[in-house]
Every structure is written in C-alpha cells, then in structure tokens.
Amino acid sequence: MQTTFTPEQLKDPAIERSNEILRTCVHCGFCTATCPTYQVLGDELDSPRGRIYLIKDMLENDRDPDEKTVKHIDRCLSCLACMTTCPSGVHYMHLVDHAREYIEQRYKRPFGDRALRWILARILPYPMRFRVALLGAKIGRPFARLMPDARLRAMLEMAPKTIPSVSRNDDPQTFAPVEPRRKRVALMTGCAQKALNTDINDATIRLLTRMGCEVVVAEGAGCCGALTHHMGKSDESHATAAKNIQAWAREMDGDGLDAIVINTSGCGTTVKDYGHMFRNDALAEDAARVSALAMDISELLMTLDLPKGEDQETVVAYHAACSLQHGQKIKTYPKDLLRNAGFAVVEPADPHLCCGSAGTYNLMQPEISGKLKERKVRTLEARNPDIIAAGNIGCMMQIGSATQVPIVHTVELLDWATGGPKPPALVEGFNRGSEIPRLR
Numbered sequence: 001m002q003t004t005f006t007p008e009q010l011k012d013p014a015i016e017r018s019n020e021i022l023r024t025c026v027h028c029g030f031c032t033a034t035c036p037t038y039q040v041l042g043d044e045l046d047s048p049r050g051r052i053y054l055i056k057d058m059l060e061n062d063r064d065p066d067e068k069t070v071k072h073i074d075r076c077l078s079c080l081a082c083m084t085t086c087p088s089g090v091h092y093m094h095l096v097d098h099a100r101e102y103i104e105q106r107y108k109r110p111f112g113d114r115a116l117r118w119i120l121a122r123i124l125p126y127p128m129r130f131r132v133a134l135l136g137a138k139i140g141r142p143f144a145r146l147m148p149d150a151r152l153r154a155m156l157e158m159a160p161k162t163i164p165s166v167s168r169n170d171d172p173q174t175f176a177p178v179e180p181r182r183k184r185v186a187l188m189t190g191c192a193q194k195a196l197n198t199d200i201n202d203a204t205i206r207l208l209t210r211m212g213c214e215v216v217v218a219e220g221a222g223c224c225g226a227l228t229h230h231m232g233k234s235d236e237s238h239a240t241a242a243k244n245i246q247a248w249a250r251e252m253d254g255d256g257l258d259a260i261v262i263n264t265s266g267c268g269t270t271v272k273d274y275g276h277m278f279r280n281d282a283l284a285e286d287a288a289r290v291s292a293l294a295m296d297i298s299e300l301l302m303t304l305d306l307p308k309g310e311d312q313e314t315v316v317a318y319h320a321a322c323s324l325q326h327g328q329k330i331k332t333y334p335k336d337l338l339r340n341a342g343f344a345v346v347e348p349a350d351p352h353l354c355c356g357s358a359g360t361y362n363l364m365q366p367e368i369s370g371k372l373k374e375r376k377v378r379t380l381e382a383r384n385p386d387i388i389a390a391g392n393i394g395c396m397m398q399i400g401s402a403t404q405v406p407i408v409h410t411v412e413l414l415d416w417a418t419g420g421p422k423p424p425a426l427v428e429g430f431n432r433g434s435e436i437p438r439l440r
Contacts, residue, residue, distance in 0.1 A: 189221070315383070369398075
C-alpha cells in the first residue's frame with residue numbers, strides 16, 4: 001500500500017511504525033475471511049482491510065477522528081485472526097493500537113461512552129474495586145432487564161453467581177518447589193482474574209511447585225495494562241505495565257528468573273509486547289528483558305515433562321483463546337498437554353473465530369459480542385463434551401455464561417491429572433448440576 005506521510009509526520013515513532021505496517025498491506029482481502037465482525041456484519045469497513053483504509057486516511061491527513069471511523073475501529077475485537085491469515089505479515093495489532101490511542105487523544109466521545117470507559121478503566125484493573133463492583137452487580141442483576149442501555153445490562157449480567165474469597169496465594173511471596181528445584185519463575189497473578197476466579201492461580205502454583213519450579217509472586221506486580229491499552233489510554237496502561245517491568249527486573253537482577261509465567265493469555269500477549277510498547281522509554285532495556293522471558297503457562301509446561309496419564313473417558317472441548325492462538329501463535333501446546341494427561345480432546349468447528357469476550361468488548365459491544373458467543377457455544381456443545389477448557393479468564397466467563405457444560409482453565413485439568421484436587425467448578429457443578437465426569 002502506498003503512503004504519503006510527510007517527513008515531519010514520520011518523526012513521530014508511532015506514525016513511523018504505522019507507516020511501515022501500512023506499506024506491507026497489499027489489499028488482498030484474505031483477512032476478511034477470518035474476521036468475526038465482518039462475518040457478523042458483512043460491512044467492508046468492519047473488516048481489517050476496511051479499518052486499515054480508515055486508519056490510513058485518518059493518520060495521513062492528520063485529521064481529528066470522525067464518528068464513522070471511531071464506530072468501525074471500536075467494533076474491532078483485536079482478536080488478531082487477521083494476522084494469522086495475512087500472507088504479507090501486516091502487523092495489524094500495532095496499527096489498531098496506535099489508532100485507538102490517536103482516537104482517545106483527539107476524539108470527544110458522547111458522555112455515556114466516556115463515563116463507561118472511565119468506570120471500566122478504574123475498576124477492572126483493581127481486584128478489590130472489582131470485587132465490590134461485582135457484589136453490586138450481583139445485587140442489581142435481577143433488575144438488568146430494566147436497564148435502558150444494553151451495555152449496562154451486560155455489566156450487571158457479567159457478575160458470577162459466586163464471588164470467590166480472596167486467595168492469599170496471590171500475595172507477594174515465594175513458593176518452594178516440592179521436587180528439587182529445576183526453575184525459578186515469576187507468576188503473574190493478574191487483576192480481574194483474582195476477583196473472578198482464584199482457582200486458576202492456585203492450580204498453577206500447585207502444578208509448578210510439584211514439577212520442581214520455585215514460584216515467585218513479585219512485590220509490586222499487578223495488572224498487565226491490557227484493558228486500558230486497548231481503550232487507547234496509553235498513559236494509564238504504561239503506568240501499570242511499568243510497575244510490572246520494575247518488579248520483575250528486580251527479581252531478574254536478584255535471585256534470577258527462568259521465566260515469567262502468565263496463565264491469562266490476553267495478558268500474555270500484552271506482556272510479550274512490552275518491548276515494543278516501551279521501545280522509546282527509559283525502561284526499554286528492562287521491558288525487552290521482560291518480554292523475552294514471558295511465557296504462557298502451556299509453553300513452560302511443555303518444557304517440564306509432565307507425567308503421561310492413562311487414557312480417560314472424559315471428553316474435553318478445547319477453546320482456543322484468540323490472544324493465545326493468534327496473538328502468541330500458540331496453537332498445539334494446550335491440546336498436547338491435555339492429551340498427554342489422558343483426556344480425550346475435541347475442538348469446535350471454526351476454532352479460529354472469537355467467542356466475543358475480547359477484554360471489555362463484551363461490555364462495550366454487547367450485541368455483536370452476544371452473536372459471537374452464541375455461535376461459539378453452539379459449536380462447542382455440538383462436540384458433546386464433558387468439560388470445556390480454555391486458557392483465558394475472559395473466554396471462560398463469556399462461554400460459561402451461556403452453557404451448562406462446566407468450563408475450567410487448562411491448567412486446572414493438568415493439576416488434577418497430576419495429583420492435584422478436582423477443579424472446584426467440577427466439584428460444585430458451577431455451571432450445571434448433572435453428574436460430573438470422573439478422572440480414573
């Protein structure tokens with residue numbers, strides 16, 4: 001794609017990077033075949049190619065964003081399926097992130113939109129605030145249908161039936177390995193996940209220590225910054241990300257780290273991009289070190305030689321989170337690990353398509369998100385699974401809200417198969433009251 005940025009414009013590192021990306025696009029349209037919003041809406045401007053044209057026009061002309069451009073950029077899930085499909089290697093993620101930052105700085109949204117984004121940015125990244133909000137949403141949930149705004153209804157309906165107690169395992173500390181130490185790793189405990197589901201970090205710590213890892217929850221680490229980053233609120237996202245970089249750099253420079261382990265794939269995609277996000281910052285070197293050490297939990301487990309389990313009758317439908325399969329290019333590891341543990345693994349039709357969660361997307365674009373959720377649940381249930389497994393808390397909440405099949409994190413099943421307790425969601429019948437499958 002030909003671009004016409006001026007030399008003065010290209011002095012801006014963000015414009016320079018977007019120019020590089022735009023020039024790799026050849027208008028082929030392969031991306032439209034795998035774009036969820038294009039499949040739902042059928043509008044060229046709701047495809048990656050259409051959005052690229054809008055972004056190019058906006059940036060090249062240095063113009064304030066208009067309502068039309070903002071609407072179509074807002075409808076993007078950032079699922080990154082287009083990056084997997086693209087034969088030219090267009091780095092759409094960096095381009096759309098720049099567009100969102102540009103829009104945030106130069107477009108005044110309607111009051112309702114501004115208020116919603118302000119609330120989400122000041123609640124979701126903070127576990128205790130989020131817990132209080134979830135409690136309020138749980139109380140207000142019976143009145144959700146009375147809400148005139150679909151986004152407010154979605155916020156009320158998001159509240160889980162049970163809000164878990166705080167897990168002290170998420171506090172800064174070090175967990176000694178059960179076996180002789182093989183690795184020393186930092187575990188990112190996250191933010192929203194600590195409020196929505198404490199079982200995931202607990203299972204991760206049990207499994208890693210059982211496999212010979214010393215697990216560190218670093219003082220000062222917290223939210224990865226993804227939620228605000230994808231809203232274009234770069235100052236806020238960089239501030240929280242910087243705390244993580246500094247916390248993990250202290251551990252690297254102290255007793256050392258072999259990996260920074262992340263069990264929420266949406267966070268993992270962002271942490272692995274810290275090197276780019278901070279490339280022109282004083283923290284550039286440490287950010288690059290952090291990105292180089294960041295690993296999804298499935299990546300680390302593939303290096304630890306988990307014991308092979310006996311074949312089970314339990315059928316697990318694996319949902320591939322977009323941030324894992326498209327953002328991090330990890331497609332086979334979770335399935336390989338589950339099969340090695342003895343589970344019968346199946347996949348839904350069109351596994352590359354998003355479930356509609358996408359961070360805060362299900363709260364800000366509930367209608368499109370709902371259509372994607374219905375399709376994803378339908379294709380998962382068509383495989384008649386006993387359990388659904390996923391590697392991202394957002395996907396788990398999204399899918400779990402529309403199915404009676406129990407949904408758990410992949411690491412919970414691996415913990416169970418290697419000597420840990422049965423996942424609480426299975427014990428309690430969190431998503432259904434029928435008989436829970438047994439692990440022999």
